[in-house]
Amino acid sequence: MSNERTSVQRVKTVVGVSIYILVALAVGSQGALQALSDYHAESAVKSGSVREAQLASFWRPGNPDAYSSRAELAARNEDLKKAESSLLSAISLRENDVALWLELGGVRERAGDTDGAIAAFETARRLAPFHSRPVRRLGLLHLRNSEKQKAFELLNLAANREPVFYPEVLELARTASEGDAGKLDEFIQPESSETRMRAALYLIDNGLMTRSIKAFILSDELATGRKNDLVRILRENRNYELAREVWLSTRDTRTNASEGLVFDGGFEQTSSSDESGFGWRFDLNQSDVTITLDREIVHSGSRSLKMRFSGSPEPGRRLLLQFVNVRGETEYVVSVFVRSPEMISAGPPQMVARDPDSGKVLGMSDPLLATEGNWKEVRFKFKSGSTPIVEISLSRARCPENPCPIFGDLNLDDISVSEIDTASKE
Structure with a gap:
């Protein structure tokens, strides 16, 4: 052979x-x-x-x-x-x-x-x-000789000329910084929006962030569509605080809607469903529930949220939802003003606080029943878990029968979340 x-x-x-x-x-x-x-x-x-x-x-x-x-x-x-x-x-x-x-x-x-x-x-x-490869080889050689400052000057120069090298630079910078965010910020020097975005995605995926990259993703340099993508990615990586910051950077900060833990609890700035969940997300796919903004019946300000029930919407399904950033292992109180001239159902609506990761119910209100056409404050307490975010939502209570019809109008206004200690001093 x-x-x-x-x-x-x-x-x-x-x-x-x-x-x-x-x-x-x-x-x-x-x-x-x-x-x-x-x-x-x-x-x-x-x-x-x-x-x-x-x-x-x-x-x-x-x-x-x-x-x-x-x-x-x-x-x-x-x-x-x-x-x-x-x-x-x-x-x-x-x-x-x-x-x-x-x-x-x-x-x-x-x-x-x-x-x-x-x-x-x-x-x-x-x-x-003008070629990047000789510069890259020089940078790698200086890095092997522990000349980090010189190395990353050259490596960033090569990667900014040819972004295909940037993942390598990011990985090397992460290792060389040894967990020091300041050094990492110094080693990563993207010059274009493309390389800054590459750096942002890499840092998010690895649970890291630097001051300069954070400033970039919060700035007007990044289009709203790209920011919305980052909000989704940050949420998937459980970086809820930064996700909300990025989301807020797409909003009109001249209003007071962002004051407090709940965004726009009075529905003054809400005009449509916010799919990120950091604003109010409405379930508009339930034909038996109509959700509108009411300018005539309000508790304060110029608008409230009106929900009209006229059928058998699915019990337990979130009809209204917002993610609220909180401190872990802390007690809070939720307050909401409700008004309902009539509510007929064995499964009335109620407000619920959940851990969005596990789905565990942390607290819930009493059923939101008829208030004889008057505004009524409903309060309930919950204690946050280790996750620094809670889901505040409205859904129907479970029914003993199926189908379980519900009929009536419900207005909501001035929804807020406060730490128990803060609330007790007021």
């Missing part, structure tokens, strides 16, 4: 050489020698054959690719001195070849010749001042 493979390989070699010879005859004797040399140089790299590399130099001693192939084979065999010598021979024949200088720098770096490697990479950088 071994003899058969050898025979097949020889046939392939003969066929390949024959093709090159035919090409060479067409272009003349010098072209013939160059073609044969190129063939053997390429074959040497593919096959790892030293003999092929020697033949490349034999046919054309002045072919830099012949020396380059010999250098690659020597480097594979850890003969770094021979690899360096062959590369220097190749460079003497083609001194402006950036790739050869990069190869030389890599060989010298492997051999422990840091100064020689830097000199080779710097030459490559001088020959190609």
